Amino acid sequence: MTVRRMNYREAVREALREALARDKRVFLMGEDVNRYGGAYACSLGLPAEFGDERIRDAPLSESAFVGAGIGAALGGMRPIVEIMTINFSLLALDQIVNSAATLRHMSGGQFSVPIVIRMATGAGRQLAAQHSHSLEGWYGHIPGIRVLAPATVADARGMLWPALLDPDPVVIMEHATLYNDEDELPAEGDMSVDITKAAKRREGSDATVIAHSASVKKALNAAEMLAGEGIDCEVIDLRILRPLDDETIVASVRKTHRAVIVDEAWRSGSLAAEISSRITEQAFYDLDGAVERVCSAEVPIPYPKHLEQAALPQPQSIAAAVRKAMRR
Amino acid sequence: MIEFKMPSLGADMEAATLVEWFKEPGDRVERGDIIALVETQKGAIEIEVFNEGIIGEQRVQPGRKVPVGTVLATILGPAEEGPSGPAAKTTKAVEPRPPERLVSAGETPAPAAPPPLRVTPAARRRAAALGISPENLSPGPDGIIGLEQLPPGPEREASPPRSRRAGLDLDEMRKAIGAAMARSHREIPHYWVVHAIDSTALFDWLEAQNVMRPIERRLLYIAPLMKAIALALKQVPELNGHYEQGAFRPSPVVHMGLATALRGGGLIAPAIRDIDSKSVDELMSAIAELVPRARLGRLRSSEMTDGTVTLTNLGEGNADSVFPLIYPNQVAIVGCGTASPRPWVVGNAVAIRQVIQVTLAGDHRVSHGRHAAQFLTRLSELLAHPEAL
Numbered sequence: 001m002t003v004r005r006m007n008y009r010e011a012v013r014e015a016l017r018e019a020l021a022r023d024k025r026v027f028l029m030g031e032d033v034n035r036y037g038g039a040y041a042c043s044l045g046l047p048a049e050f051g052d053e054r055i056r057d058a059p060l061s062e063s064a065f066v067g068a069g070i071g072a073a074l075g076g077m078r079p080i081v082e083i084m085t086i087n088f089s090l091l092a093l094d095q096i097v098n099s100a101a102t103l104r105h106m107s108g109g110q111f112s113v114p115i116v117i118r119m120a121t122g123a124g125r126q127l128a129a130q131h132s133h134s135l136e137g138w139y140g141h142i143p144g145i146r147v148l149a150p151a152t153v154a155d156a157r158g159m160l161w162p163a164l165l166d167p168d169p170v171v172i173m174e175h176a177t178l179y180n181d182e183d184e185l186p187a188e189g190d191m192s193v194d195i196t197k198a199a200k201r202r203e204g205s206d207a208t209v210i211a212h213s214a215s216v217k218k219a220l221n222a223a224e225m226l227a228g229e230g231i232d233c234e235v236i237d238l239r240i241l242r243p244l245d246d247e248t249i250v251a252s253v254r255k256t257h258r259a260v261i262v263d264e265a266w267r268s269g270s271l272a273a274e275i276s277s278r279i280t281e282q283a284f285y286d287l288d289g290a291v292e293r294v295c296s297a298e299v300p301i302p303y304p305k306h307l308e309q310a311a312l313p314q315p316q317s318i319a320a321a322v323r324k325a326m327r328r
Numbered sequence: 329m330i331e332f333k334m335p336s337l338g339a340d341m342e343a344a345t346l347v348e349w350f351k352e353p354g355d356r357v358e359r360g361d362i363i364a365l366v367e368t369q370k371g372a373i374e375i376e377v378f379n380e381g382i383i384g385e386q387r388v389q390p391g392r393k394v395p396v397g398t399v400l401a402t403i404l405g406p407a408e409e410g411p412s413g414p415a416a417k418t419t420k421a422v423e424p425r426p427p428e429r430l431v432s433a434g435e436t437p438a439p440a441a442p443p444p445l446r447v448t449p450a451a452r453r454r455a456a457a458l459g460i461s462p463e464n465l466s467p468g469p470d471g472i473i474g475l476e477q478l479p480p481g482p483e484r485e486a487s488p489p490r491s492r493r494a495g496l497d498l499d500e501m502r503k504a505i506g507a508a509m510a511r512s513h514r515e516i517p518h519y520w521v522v523h524a525i526d527s528t529a530l531f532d533w534l535e536a537q538n539v540m541r542p543i544e545r546r547l548l549y550i551a552p553l554m555k556a557i558a559l560a561l562k563q564v565p566e567l568n569g570h571y572e573q574g575a576f577r578p579s580p581v582v583h584m585g586l587a588t589a590l591r592g593g594g595l596i597a598p599a600i601r602d603i604d605s606k607s608v609d610e611l612m613s614a615i616a617e618l619v620p621r622a623r624l625g626r627l628r629s630s631e632m633t634d635g636t637v638t639l640t641n642l643g644e645g646n647a648d649s650v651f652p653l654i655y656p657n658q659v660a661i662v663g664c665g666t667a668s669p670r671p672w673v674v675g676n677a678v679a680i681r682q683v684i685q686v687t688l689a690g691d692h693r694v695s696h697g698r699h700a701a702q703f704l705t706r707l708s709e710l711l712a713h714p715e716a717l
Contacts, residue, residue, distance in 0.1 A: 257448075257450045257475060284449050285449045285450065285452075285453050286449070286450050286453075287448060287449050287450055288448045288449075288450040288451060288474045288475045289448055289472075289474060327468055327470055327472065327474055327476070
């Protein structure tokens with residue numbers, strides 16, 4: 001099978017193109033998606049192919065254009081709404097949490113909201129505290145929505161179409177540091193991926209490192225460092241932040257007896273806290289030590305590069321947490 | 329050059345798997361050094377070397393199962409170490425001594441309360457599955473007992489073909505016990521003599537001793553009991569030694585195998601050496617050190633082969649008496665029932681006394697009932713004066 005190289009940004013763009021081509025009800029809406037090509041250039045070139053009707057620039061009001069997207073979905077369309085960063089999505093939380101996530105339940109199943117909301121998340125690009133946070137866990141808290149976190153080029157390419165097929169709202173978190181990552185993908189064929197299961201990115205026997213999004217790469221780097229010390233890590237990429245794939249996580253921890261959770265969000269009230277709790281609920285008697293967490297420093301993400309990097313989980317701090325879990 | 333062979337670690341052992349070398353070619357070894365770990369039906373045994381020299385060639389690689397007598401390695405004697413010979417590596421590093429706590433005059437160090445046992449959930453479960461009491465395990469450097477402090481366990485681990493580390497296989501052990509006891513029953517003409525011994529003096533003495541001692545130095549009655557048995561055996565040499573190739577070889581010292589039940593069904597009788605010349609306190613520490621190791625399946629080769637006699641002690645709250653079978657090629661085994669209060673004639677009255685039923689099983693090819701009676705009478709006298717042990 002022939003393969004081709006593409007980066008994460010191109011994978012997102014190709015997924016958008018595929019969706020727009022496959023289903024006439026699909027349209028893309030968001031700030032700067034048309035004339036500017038998207039804040040991260042994901043929709044660059046698409047207006048020429050699909051026209052201004054289907055690649056729509058929205059005014060600077062997240063609440064308004066997410067709300068409009070929800071309305072379009074209720075009206076039978078398949079909107080893809082892009083929000084520039086997760087920090088700005090807070091302006092649309094009312095629409096997402098109070099409307100999109102609830103309407104199926106509040107209508108007794110009469111209404112579906114088949115909207116897909118994409119947003120960039122995460123730190124590492126010196127965009128300072130109002131553009132760099134990892135609030136995925138907040139969305140993971142909300143019943144009624146599915147939350148995806150593609151960490152690989154293949155997932156960036158393959159998650160959008162299944163997300164559009166989901167009759168309920170799906171939020172896709174694209175980490176801003178991943179857009180230039182390259183990988184090989186098959187040249188042709190169905191690129192769709194499963195959007196229900198976590199993935200094992202590295203097989204190991206001594207400790208399970210659970211990560212998502214950009215932290216997966218860091219966890220894999222840490223695993224390589226530790227391999228040189230004779231510690232064999234398994235790395236789980238969560239992929240789906242809601243509903244969490246407990247089965248994959250717990251099966252791995254049952255095997256390795258040690259768990260380290262990497263989460264770029266803050267520790268307090270985090271997704272890492274939730275996963276840790278599920279592990280102790282479901283695999284307590286398999287644990288050979290406390291569940292360790294590697295999270296960001298509890299400060300607004302700093303602007304200076306050295307402080308920003310110091311605030312985030314890094315391979316070194318992940319490796320240190322694994323050693324601690326191994327009691328080495 | 330000396331050929332270092334797979335030792336026989338018991339009459340019932342035919343072969344064993346070499347698990348790990350602890351010394352490499354070129355390493356200097358001294359008598360008593362542990363040079364390898366082998367796995368037998370009775371668990372993992374650390375093999376000691378009885379010669380001095382330098383490891384030449386290792387002929388068996390870890391993972392191989394070889395019959396008893398197979399040459400495992402060659403050891404070059406001191407004369408063979410030429411300047412061109414393998415460079416001798418010094419294996420004995422000077423271990424830094426931990427700083428001793430200074431105790432000012434007049435201050436007696438208070439016996440520290442034992443820290444609460446910290447065991448990880450996974451370790452607790454594996455220990456239970458293996459029949460090991462966590463109290464008998466030594467914690468890791470951080471004071472916690474985790475999986476690394478345990479032998480591998482029978483877990484529903486989805487790990488690929490179980491990479492076997494050394495440990496206990498209770499099924500194999502059951503087979504080994506069966507083979508040894510069948511041979512004992514078949515070959516040794518046993519006789520048994522029982523004597524009920526008033527042990528009140530022993531228990532009174534123990535109680536008085538233990539009141540004065542910090543918890544970690546308290547004695548269990550097995551320690552003075554073993555000492556008394558050893559001293560009594562010294563008087564009846566026909567009950568202490570080995571019967572091999574049609575002849576009895578008495579032993580000048582008493583190395584006593586202590587039958588140790590392993591939860592889950594195993595039984596093993598590692599020997600404590602020179603019981604007759606150890607103090608009761610030394611014996612107590614030896615037992616405290618040996619029993620957990622036996623339960624972990626980490627014994628040394630000498631402990632498996634050195635026994636000149638065996639003691640099976642049912643312990644407190646158990647059955648009244650036991651009629652054990654001799655462990656070949658030994659010639660006697662002592663069985664102690666539980667100590668329980670009994671009506672007992674003292675002078676002209678009946679009193680309540682702590683009584684132990686002691687059985688001596690002897691090998692009729694070597695001894696007979698009178699020897700057993702001599703031994704039991706002497707034991708009774710010795711236990712009446714525990715302070716003298």
